[in-house]
Amino acid sequence: MSDVIIYSPYDHAMHEDPYPTYGLLREKAPVYCNDTLDFWALTRHADVYTAGRDYTTYSNSHGVSLELWSPDIAKRQSFIAMDPPNHTQFRALISRAFTPRRVAELEPRIREITRSYLHRVLDAGGDFDFIADLAQSIPADVISELVGVPAADRQQILRWSNESLLREEGSGAITASSADATLRLMGYYGQLIADRRAHPGDDMVSALIAAEIDGQRLSDQDIGAVLLLLGVAGNESTTKILGNAWYQAARHPGQRSIAFQPGRVGNWVEETLRYDSSGQMTVRRVTRDVEWHGTVVPAGSRLLLIFAAANHDPRVFPDPETFDLERDTSRTIAFGTGPHFCLGASLARLETRVVLEELVAAVHENYGVGMPVRVHHPNIHGLRSLPTTVKPR
Numbered sequence: 001m002s003d004v005i006i007y008s009p010y011d012h013a014m015h016e017d018p019y020p021t022y023g024l025l026r027e028k029a030p031v032y033c034n035d036t037l038d039f040w041a042l043t044r045h046a047d048v049y050t051a052g053r054d055y056t057t058y059s060n061s062h063g064v065s066l067e068l069w070s071p072d073i074a075k076r077q078s079f080i081a082m083d084p085p086n087h088t089q090f091r092a093l094i095s096r097a098f099t100p101r102r103v104a105e106l107e108p109r110i111r112e113i114t115r116s117y118l119h120r121v122l123d124a125g126g127d128f129d130f131i132a133d134l135a136q137s138i139p140a141d142v143i144s145e146l147v148g149v150p151a152a153d154r155q156q157i158l159r160w161s162n163e164s165l166l167r168e169e170g171s172g173a174i175t176a177s178s179a180d181a182t183l184r185l186m187g188y189y190g191q192l193i194a195d196r197r198a199h200p201g202d203d204m205v206s207a208l209i210a211a212e213i214d215g216q217r218l219s220d221q222d223i224g225a226v227l228l229l230l231g232v233a234g235n236e237s238t239t240k241i242l243g244n245a246w247y248q249a250a251r252h253p254g255q256r257s258i259a260f261q262p263g264r265v266g267n268w269v270e271e272t273l274r275y276d277s278s279g280q281m282t283v284r285r286v287t288r289d290v291e292w293h294g295t296v297v298p299a300g301s302r303l304l305l306i307f308a309a310a311n312h313d314p315r316v317f318p319d320p321e322t323f324d325l326e327r328d329t330s331r332t333i334a335f336g337t338g339p340h341f342c343l344g345a346s347l348a349r350l351e352t353r354v355v356l357e358e359l360v361a362a363v364h365e366n367y368g369v370g371m372p373v374r375v376h377h378p379n380i381h382g383l384r385s386l387p388t389t390v391k392p393r
């Protein structure tokens, strides 16, 4: 059956609404094989959850993206492309900055940053691009402050980060401008590390320079890869979840009324993570022959775990294609499962909640949205541009 369903994560038309395709895979081809693009895919909630936790059978050793698949990719993608025990040691160094308590302490600063961007667009009349003029700057400022990127360089970093996501339609090949933007980001971080070696400060780069694993200091390449991972992960998926929340509420005015009621922003965030997440999937390398639903997936295969399909599985979420802020979202797998569970999940949730709370406080519920422009990427799902019109309260 799986040969009659065509699923490609590089299909631009599919990106508009991937959920019908995911539904076909989940029901008709729960272990799907795409011979042309050389991958397998799991889509059922129970399967994605189970495979995500079994890191010995489903390894991150070749990274988490089909188009950058390589045994050396940890040099660029850091600990997301490692397995325990290396992964555990690296992650421990960074996770100190992302404990729920440390993250909660950032709330006043996130609110301050949000208000400054929001006042700017409201003072200009309330017609603005939700992504370019508001959503993308907030996670970028927050992660830059954590890492230690000077304010003057942040817009440039953001442009490179956006550019680095570009892929060819159909093949998924990295475009020349994407490769160039990634090189520029790496060059920038290399200079930042050199600067902090000469002038240590109270930021993450300086802390990483001073850190040790098994008595060894990290190399510039190790630190640069961490900064690249945090920069791209920290900016892109949070910007896109904000856009998805704003867009989906506009498409579902009944739910938007609930979202704008006191104390309901948390439900808005969680249902957006389930219904239209900014992170669609990940990839693992299968280390031994495994059998799923009577089909053997051979050792060495590339296996997609499609979180966004799992989050629409009717076995777990009744009436999954309905955007419903009243539902139980506790089993959503938007941030992954197992040892690679998103390090920034608390931060992403906090940023999204704060920005939406500030919007709810500042503007009327019946805002309008114009024609959205989508980002085309196999994993990152969201908008590059979303014109919006708001009426200040």
Ligand code: HEM
Pocket (backbone or CB within 6 Å): 064, 079, 080, 081, 091, 143, 229, 230, 233, 234, 235, 237, 238, 241, 277, 278, 279, 282, 283, 307, 334, 335, 336, 337, 339, 340, 341, 342, 343, 344, 345, 347, 348
């Ligand atoms: C709504 C926003 C976000 C979503 C949907 C998201 C989603 C994910 C997912 C699904 C994974 C697991 C990938 C895998 O198993 O292969 C992951 C890992 C990761 N995320 Fe996020 N993320 C978000 C925001 C952030 C932020 C704000 C940061 C910044 C600090 C961040 C940093 C990371 C890192 C460092 C990892 C790798 C963890 C590891 O390998 O141990 N993410 N994220």
